[in-house]
Amino acid sequence: MSREPKEDSWLQRWLPQAAGLDLRSLACARMAFGVIILLDLAVRSSSLRAHYTDLGIMPVEVYHQLGVPFTLSLHAMSGEVWFQTVLFLINALAACALLVGWRSRTATLVCWIFLISLHNRNFLLLNGGDTWMRNMLFWGIFLPWGDRWSYDARQVARSENNQILSSATAGYCLQIFWVYIMAGVFKTGAAWWQEGSATQLTLQLAEWTGELSFYGLYYPTLLKYLTFSVLVFELIGPFLFFAPFATQQLRLFSVLGFLSFHLGLALFIEIGIFPYVGMIAVSTLIPALFWNLALPRKLEKFLDKVWSKPGSKQRRIYRPKKTTNWLLAIVIFYVALWNAGSWKQAYAPAARAQVPGYLLGFDQYWGLFAPEPPRYHNWFVAVATLADGRKIDLIRDGKPLVWDKPSSSVIYKTQRWKRMLVSMSNDFGKPTRKPFLRFLYRKWLPLRPDIQEIELIRMVQESRLDFEEVPPQRALVERMTREEFLGS
Amino acid sequence: MKSFWDPKALGCFRVGLGLYLIGYTILCLNSGTALFTDQGVLPIYVLAGLNTGKGYGSLYLASRWWAWAYFLLFGQLLLSLCFAIGFRVRLVTIPLAYLLWSTNTRNPLIVGLAEEWVVLLVLAAFLLPVGQAFAVEDSPWWRPASKSLQGATRLVGLSLLLSLPAAWLTEQLFTHPESSWSWLGVAALAGLLIRGRARNLAVVLFAAWTVATWSPDPLLLIGLLVGVAFIRLKSDGDDSADNLIWIPLLMTVLLQLQWVSYRTDLTKTPFPQKILRQKILTSDFYLEVGFSPKLERARSVKLFPRLDDRSLLMRRYLNRLYADPDPGLFSPLMTFYVDRSENLKIGESKTYTIFLHAPGNRGGQFRTQTVTKNSDIWERMPALDRSPLQ
Numbered sequence: 116m117s118r119e120p121k122e123d124s125w126l127q128r129w130l131p132q133a134a135g136l137d138l139r140s141l142a143c144a145r146m147a148f149g150v151i152i153l154l155d156l157a158v159r160s161s162s163l164r165a166h167y168t169d170l171g172i173m174p175v176e177v178y179h180q181l182g183v184p185f186t187l188s189l190h191a192m193s194g195e196v197w198f199q200t201v202l203f204l205i206n207a208l209a210a211c212a213l214l215v216g217w218r219s220r221t222a223t224l225v226c227w228i229f230l231i232s233l234h235n236r237n238f239l240l241l242n243g244g245d246t247w248m249r250n251m252l253f254w255g256i257f258l259p260w261g262d263r264w265s266y267d268a269r270q271v272a273r274s275e276n277n278q279i280l281s282s283a284t285a286g287y288c289l290q291i292f293w294v295y296i297m298a299g300v301f302k303t304g305a306a307w308w309q310e311g312s313a314t315q316l317t318l319q320l321a322e323w324t325g326e327l328s329f330y331g332l333y334y335p336t337l338l339k340y341l342t343f344s345v346l347v348f349e350l351i352g353p354f355l356f357f358a359p360f361a362t363q364q365l366r367l368f369s370v371l372g373f374l375s376f377h378l379g380l381a382l383f384i385e386i387g388i389f390p391y392v393g394m395i396a397v398s399t400l401i402p403a404l405f406w407n408l409a410l411p412r413k414l415e416k417f418l419d420k421v422w423s424k425p426g427s428k429q430r431r432i433y434r435p436k437k438t439t440n441w442l443l444a445i446v447i448f449y450v451a452l453w454n455a456g457s458w459k460q461a462y463a464p465a466a467r468a469q470v471p472g473y474l475l476g477f478d479q480y481w482g483l484f485a486p487e488p489p490r491y492h493n494w495f496v497a498v499a500t501l502a503d504g505r506k507i508d509l510i511r512d513g514k515p516l517v518w519d520k521p522s523s524s525v526i527y528k529t530q531r532w533k534r535m536l537v538s539m540s541n542d543f544g545k546p547t548r549k550p551f552l553r554f555l556y557r558k559w560l561p562l563r564p565d566i567q568e569i570e571l572i573r574m575v576q577e578s579r580l581d582f583e584e585v586p587p588q589r590a591l592v593e594r595m596t597r598e599e600f601l602g603s
Numbered sequence: 604m605k606s607f608w609d610p611k612a613l614g615c616f617r618v619g620l621g622l623y624l625i626g627y628t629i630l631c632l633n634s635g636t637a638l639f640t641d642q643g644v645l646p647i648y649v650l651a652g653l654n655t656g657k658g659y660g661s662l663y664l665a666s667r668w669w670a671w672a673y674f675l676l677f678g679q680l681l682l683s684l685c686f687a688i689g690f691r692v693r694l695v696t697i698p699l700a701y702l703l704w705s706t707n708t709r710n711p712l713i714v715g716l717a718e719e720w721v722v723l724l725v726l727a728a729f730l731l732p733v734g735q736a737f738a739v740e741d742s743p744w745w746r747p748a749s750k751s752l753q754g755a756t757r758l759v760g761l762s763l764l765l766s767l768p769a770a771w772l773t774e775q776l777f778t779h780p781e782s783s784w785s786w787l788g789v790a791a792l793a794g795l796l797i798r799g800r801a802r803n804l805a806v807v808l809f810a811a812w813t814v815a816t817w818s819p820d821p822l823l824l825i826g827l828l829v830g831v832a833f834i835r836l837k838s839d840g841d842d843s844a845d846n847l848i849w850i851p852l853l854m855t856v857l858l859q860l861q862w863v864s865y866r867t868d869l870t871k872t873p874f875p876q877k878i879l880r881q882k883i884l885t886s887d888f889y890l891e892v893g894f895s896p897k898l899e900r901a902r903s904v905k906l907f908p909r910l911d912d913r914s915l916l917m918r919r920y921l922n923r924l925y926a927d928p929d930p931g932l933f934s935p936l937m938t939f940y941v942d943r944s945e946n947l948k949i950g951e952s953k954t955y956t957i958f959l960h961a962p963g964n965r966g967g968q969f970r971t972q973t974v975t976k977n978s979d980i981w982e983r984m985p986a987l988d989r990s991p992l993q
Contacts, residue, residue: 175659176651179667184641187666193659194651232665 132362134288135280137403138432139415142216142263144399145223148252149214151391152226155248156207158529159233163203165554166237169194172535172551173237180546182235185473189229190236202229216265216422220256220433227252231476239538239547240531243294243483244389249476250290250450251396257283257443259433264422271430277403281435282443289447291396292353293454295373297481299349300458304487307346311339312580316488317384319578322533324523325385332582341379348372356400363404373397385523387530450477457481489578494521495536495592496572497555502565509555513563520576520587540573540592548593549603556600570594607757607798609835614689614736616832620724621687623824624703627721628680631706634914635676637939638710640669644920644936645710652931656711662702663709672709678702686728689738696729712923712932713916717821720767724825730760731832764829768792768809771816788812800835809833 165171167190173181175194182191190202206229212222230249234241259279261267306313315338318328331338355369374394381390405411435443449464453472456463457480464472472478497509498516506516511526527533538544539551552569559566571594576587637643647667650658658664662675682699685691703722707714734740769792775785791812794805813826924932 174651175657175664176648179641179647179651179664182667184667186668187671189665191666192661192664194657195659198659 129359129362131278131280132366132402133357134285135278136258136284136287136399137401137406138259138263138277138279139406140399140401141258141260141279142265142418144251144395145216145219145255145260146214146264147395147398148226148248148255149210149212151248151388151395152210152213152230153207155388156203156210159531160203162529162531163199164196166240166531166535167199168196170196170557171554172539172547173239174550177546177550178236181543182238183473185470186235187232187474188235189232191232202232205229206233216261216267219261219265219267220258223252223255223260227256227476234476237535239544240534242387242389242530242534243481244387244392246476246479247290247294247396248388248392250479251287251392253476254283254287254290257281257435257439258287262430262432264418266422268430269422271428274432277406279432279434282440282447283435286443286447286450288356288400290450291400292356293450293479294393294396294481295349295353297454297458298483298485299346299353301482301485302346302349302487304485306487306490307342310580311342313484313488314338314342314345315580316490316578317484319492320384320488321492321494321520321576322524322537323384323386325383326523327383328523331383345376348376363402366400366402367405370397370400385530385533387534446477450479453477453479454481491575491577493537493540493576494524494526494574495540496574498570498572499555499559499563499566500568500570501563502567507563509559509569513559518574518587518589520574536573539571540590549595552593552595553600553603556595556597566597568594568596607761608732608832609837610732610735611737611836612834613731613733613832614738615834616828617689617692617728617733618687618737619828619831620721620728620825621683623828624683624699624721624725625680625687627718628676628683630914630916632673632676632680634917635673636669637914638713638916638920639663639672639676639706641667642669642939642942644939645712645932646935649931649935650709650711653711653929655929656708658708658711661705661708663705675702675705679706686725689734690740692734692738692740693729696725700725700729710920713919715820715822715919716767717825720822720825723763723766724829727760727763730756730763764832765792765795767822768813768826768829784812784815788816795830795833800837802833802835806830806833 159166162171166173169175175191178188178191182188190199192198206226209222209225209229212218213226227249230245230252234245234249258281262271263273302308302313304313306316315332315335318324318331318338352369352372355365358365374397377390377393377397380386380393406415449472452462452464453469463469469478495510496516496518499507499509499513501507507513508516511517511521524530524533527536535547539547548571552571555569556566559569571592573590573592574587575590577585579585631639638645641647647658647664650656663672665671679699679702682695682702685695686699700722703718703725707718707722768788772785772788772792775788787808791805791808795802795809797805810827810830813823813830817823817826924936
């Protein structure tokens with residue numbers, strides 16, 4: 116007597132779609148993370164001496180005075196240039212392994228450890244994108260993202276089922292959920308809810324303006340609609356990832372919405388890797404529905420060709436063991452608690468319970484442009500006084516000093532520099548000010564031996580919604596004379 | 604070619620060295636907070652500013668968290684245990700050597716020659732077949748592909764074992780060539796290279812030279828352990844080279860002749876004293892704490908017993924501080940003392956004069972400064988809504 120196959124319950128059908136991930140999307144995310152880690156390292160290495168060695172802004176001595184006690188950083192083990200270079204190279208090799216999918220999970224683990232270490236070494240450079248990336252990589256350690264289009268999966272027989280469900284996939288999806296939902300929840304200011312001026316204020320921020328920001332400001336009405344739509348989408352969109360009906364369709368819609376949001380961020384403001392990490396993270400949620408469309412099918416075939424055709428070798432897709440699943444479930448709860456705590460201190464884990472969060476890089480805060488974008492903006496001037504009394508600006512490549520606001524933030528070498536200067540001018544960045552001026556002396560004295568004094572000045576200007584120019588205020592951040600530098 | 608080494612002797616060397624490491628690590632653990640953490644007498648930011656060595660490359664510099672330092676010390680203890688019982692010796696030696704080096708560089712003020720030599724010995728253990736006897740895991744030692752490579756690795760291992768006494772003797776020969784004590788040491792070292800059982804006599808000479816030269820420094824123990832490694836228990840039938848025994852024997856006879864000639868006034872050259880011996884401050888000096896500005900009326904409190912009077916390493920640290928005072932080191936020492944001993948509230952401060960002196964010595968080291976009770980580490984935790992890591 117044959118037994119009738121039992122029909123799956125709603126929960127059994129819904130759960131893999133809501134908390135699961137598609138292996139093809141995961142493989143794309145793996146490759147993209149490999150690329151972005153390499154690019155990030157390339158950008159960081161352009162300022163390696165300045166940001167990670169004793170010759171720069173954060174000597175080991177200063178790092179150990181400033182850093183959170185419960186963090187680990189291999190990069191803090193030495194302030195020598197060669198040491199940092201070796202660590203960067205190892206990290207780059209691990210990123211290459213991740214890109215090609217060679218021992219993918221080990222490569223992810225190494226990338227994650229190095230990323231935490233690098234972030235801790237100079238935490239004044241970080242933005243939300245860095246936090247997001249290291250959290251995604253953590254979940255990646257437990258994901259089979261090397262099971263498609265990778266060196267590991269060459270000549271391996273493909274299974275028909277591309278959907279994977281585990282605590283790790285749930286954690287991955289929920290991490291993305293937390294980013295958007297918290298970003299929405301934190302936006303409580305009048306600029307978001309009443310005035311609708313948040314987007315305009317953001318585009319007016321001198322620290323983050325890109326080349327295209329200026330054009331955006333021509334359309335204030337459009338910016339107002341954008342403000343409200345961002346707010347609404349951040350509050351509703353994340354729930355669509357887990358919709359109880361038409362799950363795949365609504366998830367795809369939400370993913371496309373967030374992708375265009377990040378594209379807009381990347382085009383109009385200079386906030387480093389955040390929009391790119393966002394695009395990669397949210398693309399991982401692309402459901403099977405997408406891959407069944409004609410164009411993606413072609414892409415799939417193309418990638419199959421690139422990575423050699425699937426063979427007959429049998430290999431089980433990695434799934435975390437039961438114990439690991441339970442441990443990851445605890446991490447999911449912990450991350451939820453952390454986010455709740457960042458919203459209301461009363462829900463925060465106790466001080467001692469925060470230690471694993473800092474240690475493993477789960478610490479996160481998603482108040483992006485919250486409660487509203489600042490109504491003033493900053494730019495920096497490093498005034499060097501020469502022997503004949505002339506003044507030059509070392510931030511603008513030693514050009515004659517002008518106090519005007521720069522047309523865009525590209526005057527800073529990289530986005531990390533902007534972030535560094537903003538952090539430095541705050542109270543907690545105070546110990547880095549003198550090392551920064553010493554760095555400027557070391558860099559510029561061989562070129563301009565007649566420098567007598569360097570002053571770092573923060574220019575602060577109110578952002579007016581009617582675009583009226585308010586005279587900027589000058590605030591001296593730090594000063595160092597030539598004698599002081601030579602004496603040190 | 605018959606083996607130069609006796610597996611059982613090397614096994615004894617490994618067990619002995621392992622036990623020494625366990626003991627040393629327990630000593631480190633005993634004063635772990637004081638000597639290796641940021642809550643102790645030498646925080647990393649102070650270390651990074653020292654001229655004696657910034658500690659770069661040390662694993663301890665990866666975190667300011669006390670638990671990390673203890674994690675590393677317990678790791679060192681575990682690896683030492685594995686080394687002593689002979690569990691996966693080849694795998695254990697390299698991380699153990701790195702951990703020991705890290706511990707040394709984290710606090711250079713407590714490092715003596717013994718601590719430095721031990722790292723070389725552990726590295727030597729990687730190259731020599733120390734896991735063949737008295738080991739729980741009887742896996743064959745890694746054998747290099749070719750015999751020449753095998754010979755080369757063992758030669759490097761041998762050099763590492765003897766590197767410190769060889770360097771010491773070279774120094775002695777350059778500075779005190781007239782000393783027959785130096786020549787005895789050279790003879791003993793040369794004798795250790797004899798292939799056969801006659802080497803045992805050289806081992807005895809080496810042990811005697813070690814005791815006379817280094818006692819009571821911990822180098823003595825290490826030197827004796829190295830001697831043990833060279834013992835030959837069995838003859839391998841290749842004792843023809845034993846005629847080299849005349850080298851140490853001749854040297855011994857010469858030494859005795861000189862001693863006799865000096866005693867009988869035939870020569871005016873005195874019997875050489877033990878030279879270049881590391882002077883260890885063994886005096887029972889202690890720290891006193893008084894309140895400024897009137898030190899003479901000050902309440903005088905012995906600080907040393909409050910720190911940890913049973914800790915050999917703390918004693919060594921204070922001795923070094925006394926011998927070569929670095930102004931930057933006094934502040935964390937006072938902070939450590941205040942955090943541990945004084946009933947101040949967090950943030951409250953008091954002015955102290957720290958006064959180091961050795962009884963019998965006039966003068967001493969004085970430093971006056973205001974010390975604030977350290978804030979509770981948990982209070983320094985950033986609030987989640989303004990994490991500096993964002």
